[in-house]
Amino acid sequence: MSLITEEKIVDADWLICSGCRSLVYRRRFADELHVCPSCGHHDRLSAPDRLAMLLDAGSWRLLESRPAPVFDPLGFADSRPYPERIREAREATGLEEAVLCARGAIQGQPVVAAVMDFRFLGGSLGSATGELITRAAETALAERVPLLLVTASGGARMQEGLFSLMQMAKTSQALAELDEAGILTLTLITDPTYGGVAASFTTLTDIMIAEPGARMGFAGRRVIEQTIGQTLPADFQTAEFLLAHGLIDGIQPRRQQRATLGRLLSLGAPRPPAPPADDEAVVRDPGLLQPREAWAAVRLARELGRPTTLDYAGYMLDGFVELHGDRMSADCPAIVGGVGWLDGMPVMLIGHQKGHGTHELIARNFGRATPEGHRKVARLMRTAAKLGIPIVTLIDTQGAEPGLIAEEHGQAIAIAENLRQMSGLKVPMVAVVTGEGGSGGALALGVADRVLACENAVYSIISPEGCASILWRDAAEAPRAAAALRLDARELLRLGLIDGVVPEPAGGAHTEPARAAAHLRAAIRSALAELVPLDGATLVRDRRARFRRHGAQACP
Known part of the structure; x- marks a missing residue:
């Protein structure tokens, strides 16, 4: 070939x-x-070459499909009859249609793959194309293995009229059935992917990655420019543009695709047993913790050298793959998330990301999540729940992003939706306040089965400065406000607002980040050991009861 x-x-x-x-x-x-x-x-690569490049040598076999007469329900002809164009495409490519489907493996992980070929009438979505993609999805469903879609298309096939349009609904329906069955779906976007293909099965998968420079959109650049009378940006609809606007999870060069896909496909593999519990990993008795001045705890929690979510991911997890975007409009840099393996167990790690220096703090918006960031959290949590993967959140923010744009984009609604969603997810959830836990921006990641705090973390309804400014009308009274708010880990444990405290190295997590990560890893392992054996209904019942009891004593 x-x-x-x-x-x-x-x-x-x-x-x-x-x-x-x-x-x-x-x-x-x-x-x-x-x-x-x-x-x-x-x-561009042909479909046969793409299969040979991605799937393990000797592992793959084409799905059975009998050649059919040309489907020409309209008797369509432009400069030439439609059947003649199909015969030409078949002779030129050696393919029966614009997609090639196979079962095989990538790095030993089983997969059903549907790979489109742009050489065949521009990869257009005809009835036979849609039928083959749907059958590939049905094979993945029947065999309960992940589905990989590799897309390359100019859009729907005009020569088949409305029959072509119906393939968008049919393939989307097939993806919905895989969602309902909890089967992993992946898309590799190649150049170009447009029209009905982009507006159906391509963008409905759990994880979407793209090749560098690959273009994807509903309408093409030329059509849009002619319609709106404007010149579009040079990178418009490229993979880089899509990533910046939160529409895909990542960009992978061709050399790295097999490794990345192999790691992601292992999310569909059988789960290992829960790790053993470690009763000493978490302090549950406030009497075992040294009392500390609240303001000193605030200053330690804000120490710029404290490990961030990405630092912890590097220390604690194997094969971490960061996922991006809210699939709507943006990728909030203050929120990071992705999948990784904790002692062989896949987890979805999501957390605030502040950074360690001025440049990164500004780039990460000081860890203040936008509405798009909270919607990104919701999307990743939904993916974890579909796949039955435990969720771990790391909280470190003074609060959610305030301001005009955040309000215009529905900050309050985004936070509220997260709170509701987290209360009903049927997978284990562990939340850890690793630095600052501020207001609704912290709680938007904090409705979990186990809520822990690092020894020098703080968790409060408002920052001490904000509280002092409102109640004492003087921000300088922040230390007084901090003491009144009872926001340090020892007090939070005493009040029953958290379930345990994660020990830190003497002097704080920033003095020995690797050791701090080891303590955190042990605490998360111990929590998951308690939670993983529980069924989804029990998790939801107990989680709701946990938050139901807070403040119940206010009304005897």
């Missing part, structure tokens, strides 16, 4: 990259999986 390229052939040994127009040695181009070594331009 031969790779299909858009590059201009110079001679038998050289070609011109269509991305940067530089000369590329043909053999090196092939060795680089048809990625330009100069500019990184990812050339």
Whole structure:
């Protein structure tokens, strides 16, 4: 089989990259999986070559599909009859349709793959294409293995009229059935992916990654510019544009795709047994904790050297894959999340990300999540719940982002939706306040089965400065307000507002981050050991009862 390229052939040994127009040695181009070594331009691959590149050698077999007569319900003809165009495409590509479906494995993980081929009438979505993709989804459902979609399409196939449009509904329905069955679905977006393909099965999967520079959208650039009379940004609809606007989870160069997909596919593998409990990992008796001045705890909680969520992910988890975006409009940098493995157990880790220096603090908005950030949290939690993966949240924020744009985008609604969703998720949930836990922005990640706090963390309805400004009309009274709010870990445990305290190294987590992470890892393991054996209904019942009792004594 031969790779299909858009590059201009110079001679038998050289070609011109269509991305940067530089000369590329043909053999090196092939060795680089048809990625330009100069500019990184990812050339198109045929469906057979894509399957050979992604799936383990010798593991894959095409799904059975009998060649059918050309489906031409409209008797359509433009400059040539539609059946003639189909026959031409079949002769040119050696394929029966614009998609090739197979069962196989990626790094040993079983998968059903449906790979589109742009050579076949621009990868357009015809009835046969939709039928084959639907059958691939049905195979994944019957065999209970993940489904991988590799997309490349100009959109729906006009020659089949409304029959083509109906394939959008049919394939979307097939994805819904996989959601209901809790089966992992993945999309690898390649260039280009447009129209009805983008507006149906492509964007309905649990995790979407894209090749660098791959374009995806509903309408094409030229159509949009002609319609609105404006010149669009140079990177419009590219993978980089999509990532910045929260529409995909990540970008993966071709060399890294097999490894990333293999890790993600292992989310569908059988779960290992719960880790053993460690009764000494968490302090549950406030009498065992040293009393400390509340304001000193606030200052330690705000120490810029304290480990962040990404730091903890690196220390505690194997194979962490960060996932991005709310799938609506943005990727809030103050919230990070993704999947990783804790002693072989997959978990969804989600947390605030402040940073360690001025530049990162500004870039991360000081850990203040926007409405898009809270919607990103909700999306990742829904994915974890679908796949039966425990959720771990790390809380470190002075509060949610205030301001005009946050209010315009529904900050209060986004937080409220998170609180409601967390109360009903049927998977184990562990929340840990690792630094500051401020107001609704903290609680938006904090409705969990076990709520812990690191020894030098604080958790409060408002910052001490805010409380002092309102009640004492003087921000300088912040230390007084901190003491009155009882916000340090020892007091929180005494009041029954948290379930336990995670020990820290002497002097604080920032003095020995690796040791602090080891303590946190042990605490999370111990909590999951208690929670993983419980069924979903019990988890929800107990979680709701936990929060139901707070303040109940106010009305005897």
